[in-house]
Amino acid sequence: MKGKLKELLLLCISLLLFVAACKKDVEIPEYPGVPGDITFSVPQGWPAPYYSFKNNQLTNSGFALGRKLFYDVRLSRDNSTSCGTCHQPFAAFANADHALSHGVDSKLGVRNSPGLFNLNWNTSFMWDGGVNHIEVQPLAPITNPVEMDETMNNVLAKIGSDADYKRMYQEAFGSAEITTEKTFKAIAQFMGAMVSSNSKYDKYMRKEGGVTLSSSELAGLAVFENKCATCHPAPLFTDHSFRNAGVKPSSLNDSGRAHITFNPADLYKFRVPSLRNLSYTQPYLHDGRYATLDQVLDQMEKEIHESPSLDPAMKGGIKLSDQERTDLKAFLKTLDDETFIKDKRFFEPAP
Numbered sequence: 001m002k003g004k005l006k007e008l009l010l011l012c013i014s015l016l017l018f019v020a021a022c023k024k025d026v027e028i029p030e031y032p033g034v035p036g037d038i039t040f041s042v043p044q045g046w047p048a049p050y051y052s053f054k055n056n057q058l059t060n061s062g063f064a065l066g067r068k069l070f071y072d073v074r075l076s077r078d079n080s081t082s083c084g085t086c087h088q089p090f091a092a093f094a095n096a097d098h099a100l101s102h103g104v105d106s107k108l109g110v111r112n113s114p115g116l117f118n119l120n121w122n123t124s125f126m127w128d129g130g131v132n133h134i135e136v137q138p139l140a141p142i143t144n145p146v147e148m149d150e151t152m153n154n155v156l157a158k159i160g161s162d163a164d165y166k167r168m169y170q171e172a173f174g175s176a177e178i179t180t181e182k183t184f185k186a187i188a189q190f191m192g193a194m195v196s197s198n199s200k201y202d203k204y205m206r207k208e209g210g211v212t213l214s215s216s217e218l219a220g221l222a223v224f225e226n227k228c229a230t231c232h233p234a235p236l237f238t239d240h241s242f243r244n245a246g247v248k249p250s251s252l253n254d255s256g257r258a259h260i261t262f263n264p265a266d267l268y269k270f271r272v273p274s275l276r277n278l279s280y281t282q283p284y285l286h287d288g289r290y291a292t293l294d295q296v297l298d299q300m301e302k303e304i305h306e307s308p309s310l311d312p313a314m315k316g317g318i319k320l321s322d323q324e325r326t327d328l329k330a331f332l333k334t335l336d337d338e339t340f341i342k343d344k345r346f347f348e349p350a351p
């Protein structure tokens with residue numbers, strides 16, 4: 001009899017474990033059930049990253065905390081806007097509906113919200129490079145009057161009264177105290193883990209699963225290497241430099257890099273954006289003025305704005321035959337990483 005009881009007990013326990021295991025497998029991963037371990041590794045053939053979590057060890061709990069903060073509207077003055085409002089997963093963390101970003105009170109920003117991925121390779125942030133470290137970057141949107149318009153003191157007070165956060169800060173950093181430094185480090189863990197390296201192009205380069213490029217895509221790659229790769233080199237498709245690509249200043253007259261350096265030689269220079277995930281990150285350019293790639297290519301071909309800081313590579317525009325354009329666009333599509341935008345680890349956690 002004792003044996004039978006023991007057997008029954010064991011059966012019950014394994015049933016319970018089974019149910020628990022099933023429950024973990026929810027659609028949108030909930031904290032603490034971040035599926036799999038969150039790790040960071042340098043994709044094959046890529047250069048060493050600029051930031052590699054050296055003084056901010058990447059952990060599941062740090063990542064989960066950063067994710068909760070990223071999607072928390074309490075980081076804004078009127079509790080209306082989270083980082084995720086302007087950086088949406090399905091848009092590779094750009095903002096799909098707006099050319100210029102909309103913050104609290106629907107205030108209009110002056111720039112287009114860029115996609116967020118492969119940020120650990122960034123040597124600087126923002127279109128003008130105005131922020132130089134991923135661990136301080138969140139301060140800019142939180143305190144920007146047209147974005148979240150909040151103070152860190154208020155943010156810490158608001159989230160400090162939340163028991164969930166106390167537990168999560170404790171788990172992530174070994175003490176429940178909620179500080180600015182820990183807050184930014186957690187967000188850096190979440191954003192730094194967003195690596196996009198599984199496009200068709202990547203698989204082709206890694207010779208993975210027999211993935212090949214079509215003849216048009218291959219022809220487009222050749223056009224790309226000829227006419228675009230000086231500024232947009234693989235594998236990140238940006239050289240992280242600041243360049244004046246001949247985009248005509250709008251009525252906002254955004255001075256670009258010169259806004260930071262006050263150097264007239266930097267007028268209208270913007271950080272070269274990555275060309276990964278373009279199918280998801282429209283509209284394009286620093287002010288989101290174009291909705292389509294054709295408009296960007298037209299601009300680079302026919303509407304180059306002459307000024308002393310214009311990049312030599314842009315002088316006279318970049319000419320493309322109809323065939324070259326078709327092939328180039330086919331190639332650019334191979335840089336879309338669907339697995340990245342569908343990666344549920346980066347989605348808003350269930351409340």
Ligand code: HEC
Binds near residue numbers: 070104115124125127
């Ligand atoms: C109101 C919309 C808005 C909100 C809210 C917002 N951002 Fe942004 N984000 C932008 C815009 C616009 C830029 C480009 C700013 C610039 O170049 O001056 C940007 C740039 C960035 C960049 C730089 C990316 C790069 O490649 O240079 C990062 C990282 C980032 N945001 C993270 C965050 C985080 C973290 C939060 C929340 C704390 C946040 N953003 C909240 C609109 C927003």
Ligand code: HEC
Binds near residue numbers: 227245247270287311
């Ligand atoms: C001289 C350097 C340079 C060259 C060459 C160059 N680009 Fe760019 N590209 C830039 C800069 C700088 C920007 C950002 C300009 C802005 O926002 O005002 C940009 C922006 C873009 C964008 C918009 C991306 C976004 O997320 O907003 C696309 C698309 C693009 N380039 C594609 C190309 C293609 C395709 C080629 C080759 C035909 C090319 N570029 C050649 C420097 C360059």
